Amino acid sequence: MKGTHYPTGRRRSGPGRLLGLVVALIAAIGLTSTTAFAAPAHKDASAPLSPKALSPMSAVAxxxxxxxxxxxxDAIPDETSWGNPAVTKPLLDTIKAQGFRSVRLPVTWSGHQSATAPYTIDATWMNRVKQVVDWAQADGLYVVLNVHHDSWQWISSMPTDHDNVLARFKATWTQIAAKFRDSSQTLLFESNNEPQFNNTTDAQGIQYNDELNTAFHTIVRQSGGNNATRLLVLPTLHTNSGQTFLDALSSEMKSLNDPNLVVTVHYYGYYPFSVNVAGGTRFDATSQQDMTDNFNRLRATFTSKGIPVYLGEYGLLAYPDSNHPSRVERGEAFKYFEQFGYEARAAGVTTALWDPGTFAYLSRSTLQWTDPELINRIRSSWTTRSGTASSDQVFLAKSSAITAQTLTLNPNGLTFRGLWQGSTQLAQGRDYNVSGNQLTLTASALTRLAGNRAYGTNATIEARFSAGLAWPIRVITYDRPALSNATGTTGGLTIPTQYRGDQLATMESTYADGTNAGNTDWTPYQEFNGAFSPDYPNNALTLTPDYLNALRDGAPVTLTFHFWSGATVTYHVTKSGSSVTGTVG
Incomplete structure (x- = not known):
């Protein structure tokens, strides 16, 4: 992930092999299939047939x-430096048991390699990498092995240190290729993670990327053994899926004239939504179209022509993050992952979830998912659609009488079956009504669900559809949040905040003349957790040093805090030297 650029924007015998060929044919003629990645029958799931027996499209599928x-x-300087324990065989066993069929293995080589010729990689490190690859292959997993953070540590200097960078890159892949030349062809090599080059235009960057990809291809192919026909994964510049970058890689692959090549890009969504900036609080029509366009380009440029695509990283930037309040609302994230799985299946693209371990999906210590509901939704998206709704939240103001509330259902091609609270089905006509895709919860049902109307979630019901997972709907009691006056420094301002059952969506920040105020000066809506962050357990809201230090001295700033209930609260902040004051009103 790390430094992702925002675009302008699988071995079976018998019937299984036939299914793989059918999948490849479907992709080649540009049709879509929601079952293309269904697991084919196989007598021994731990021993996949060599890719030599499959077309590249079928192998990647x-x-x-x-x-x-x-x-x-890939951690720097060593394997446990970024908070994860050392990789173990049980970790790979868990990934296999959880239904994954391949593992991308990011490796940073620079800290274990001489920085001068002959650029020797430490034998202990090389053997450690080989050990992890062998564990994964023993579990019947495909493995994608790459050169990772080296991309920005030293490869990015290629424009000003061309010959040395090229020599080191060639030496690196010469050693990797030699070590793994006899490994099963369920091992794939990936040239370079998120290629980037300092102080270059896109056109210049594309040339450097082409040069490295070509050098990588030549070295691996000439190393012999299984490397002569091993599937090789080539990235676009920045692993960006904009059409310019896809066309450039397509042209290079034609010039290499090698059928055993795989395209790779990354996708973290429409940037404002992915990080919650510029008002991107929802997975709205703009975000949805960005995703659809991304997969349409991949299909039109590659998979419809029988060229496999391995989307090497996906997710949402900084979501989930157990160390900070969630910048993406939970239901909106569910909708993102649901559509992502559908679009990938329709385009015939294989996808690799980015998991940093410590802060996100699978705990490397307990080997348990940190958020089982989230991973279940991601897993469901691999094979089927699920219905959603305009929101997973229904807010009821405690200070007001309860009235009926309406949500819009998004069946995604499925049929709505009704509402349940646990094992109890709610009654249509009494508890809710449906008109087209408009779902209305009655005042009487909401009154019962709200109970004693304590602030926060009073009850959770779910909308069920004819397939896929049910859509959760939380009934929440709230009142308009209240902020208090505060003083602090540019090292951070903590504002006492009574949330009263509500949650923060975004913060708008402007000067008196209407211009944008803050470290994200191209939009009034500042970045969640970048400029501001709620602290719900401690009834506080923090303005960060990055945000405060970007303010003009002595210029009052008006903040408008937008909450998920629809409530807004206005607040004022003024910086004077290193002092900061915040006032209500």
Whole structure:
């Protein structure tokens, strides 16, 4: 992930092999299939047939779904430096048991390699990488092995240190290729993670990326053994899926004239939504179209022509993050992952979830998912659609009488079956009504669900559809949040805040003349957790040093805090030297 650029924007015998060929044919003629990645029958799931027995399209399809062993062998300076324990065989066993068919293994080589010729990689490190690859392959997992943070540590200097960077890159892949030349062809090599080059235009960057990809291809192919026909994964510049970058890689692949090549890009969503900035609080029509366009480009440029695509990283930037309040609302994240799985299946693209371990999906210590509901939704998206709704929240103001509330259902091609609270089905006509895709919860049902009307979630019901997972709907009691006056420094301002059952969506920040105020000066809506962050357990709201230090001295700033209930609260902040004051009103 790390430094992701925002675009302008799997081995079976018998019937299984036939299914793989059908999948490849479907992709080649540009049709879509929601079952293309369904697991084919196989007598021994732990021993996949060599990719030599499959077309490249079928082999990459057999890798779906995929998972990233992030922030481990790519950590700097060493494997445990970023908070994860050392990788173990049981970790790979868990990934296999959880239904993943491949693992992307990011590796940073620079801290274990001489920085001068002959650029020797430490044998202990090389053997450690080999050990992890062998563990994964023993579990019947495909493995994608790459050169990872080296991309920005030293490869990015290629424009000003061309010959040395090229020599080191060639030496690196010469050693990796030699070590793994006899490994099963369920091992794939990936040239370079998120290629980037200092102080270059896109056109210049594309040329450097082409040069490295070509050097990588030549070295691996000439190393012999299984490397002569091993599937090689080539990235676009920045692993960006904009059409310019896809066309450039397509052109290079034609010039290489090698059928055993795989395209890779990354996708973290429409940037404002992915990080919650510029008002991007919802997975709205703009975010949805960005995703659809991304997969349409991949299909039109590659998979419809029989060229496999391995989307090497996906997710939402900084979500989930157990160390900070969630910047993406839970229901909106559910909708993102639901559509992502559908679009990938329709485009015939294999996808690899980026998992940094410590802060996100799978705990490397307990080997348990930190958020089982979230991973279940991601897993469900691999095979089927699920219905959603305009929100997973219904807010009821405690200070007002309860009235009927309406949500819009998004069946996603399914049929709405009704509402349940646990095992109890709610009664249509009494508890809710449906008109088209408009779902209205009655005042009487909401009164019962709200109970004693304590602030926060009073009850959770779920909308069920004819397939997929049910959509959760939380009934929440709230009142307009209240902020208090505060003083602090540019090292941070803590504002006492009574949330009263509500949660913060975004913060708008402007000067008196209407211009944008803050460290994200291209929009009035500042970045969640970047400029401001709620502290719900301690009834506080924090303005960060980055935000405060970006304010003009002595210029009053008006803040408008937007909450998920729809409530807004206005607040004023003024910086004077290193002092900061905040006032209500």
């Amino acid at each position: 057999a890798m779906q779904p995929s998972w990233n062993l992030g922030n481990s062998l």
